Amino acid sequence: MTPAGRGRPGPRRALTEDEILDAALALLDEAGPAGASIRGIAAKVGVAPNAVYTYFPDKAAVVRALVEKLLGDADHGVFADRDRPWRERIEALAIDLRERLVAHPGAAALLMSGPMDGPRATAIGEQLQELLIGAGLAPTAAARSTYLLIVYVLGSIALEVADESEPGPLPSEAARIDSRRRVFEQIPAEVFPRSAAAARTMATYVSTDQYLWGLRRILDGIS
Known part of the structure; x- marks a missing residue:
């Protein structure tokens, strides 16, 4: 028999990586980088911390995945349009990334905190190199120019959000x-x-x- 006062355990809470990342993003928006702990993320989605560790070994892994998600969610339509001039395509990507990341200053502040070597970040670099080579640059110059552009865009965004000391939307x-x-x-x-x-x-x-x-x-x- 079920002991008095205790009901049967309910179904196990289903969890996805996207739910974890959405919770982390919400906490970063609300409280800044210090707010998105594993324990806080778990509470946000209504699970025990161990459930989060099943997907991500630590907070740094959550941050890397979150940056990847934000980069991947950016609208690369104009950037990928081969019929547009190369400069227009790069400007479109840079503007879109800035708008998306400045909208989440808590996440944007973490952009420079670790290597950007995930598949989506690498894909952006690959596309930039291809575009610049197509514009007439030698491969080495295209690679160096790609790094310069990424440093400028992400560095500008990181400094912009750092200008505000209070957590929350800018x-x-x-x-x-x-x-x-x-x-x-x-x-x-x-x-x-x-x-x-x-x-x-x-x-x-x-x-x-x-x-x-x-x-x-x-x-x-x-x-």
Whole structure:
């Protein structure tokens, strides 16, 4: 007989990798990198921590898989369109990655925390090299240019989200620029004259315009 006061155990909770990654992403969005512990992820999906360990050996593995998921979910339609000019294709990919990753600042902050050697990250690098070779670069120059582009795009995004100290979604771009402007306008001109004079420009370092300005300068150099 079933002991008094105790019911029969219910069916075992089914779990998928996507559920774990969605929970990790939600926790990163809510509390930043410190919030997405294995225990926290398990609680979020309603299982014991051991169930998460069945899929991922540690938090670092969750982060790697999450970055892979975000890269793979990006819309590469224009980037893959061979009828578009090569620069337009690279810009489209860079803009899409920035929009997707800045929307999840907790995850974006982890981009530079480990090697990006998963299959989806490697596929992006492969496509970039193929595109650049097709544009006339020698294979070695294409490989070096691919690395330069990836460092610029991911580094820019990581610095952009790091500019906000509070966890959670980033304020609007206009609000962030305005907040930075108020800070930079306090720079003492008698000590840092050039920085004080450039305060309004420096405030826009987190803008789409700045991001594209830098990307286009790099593409100018590559071409």
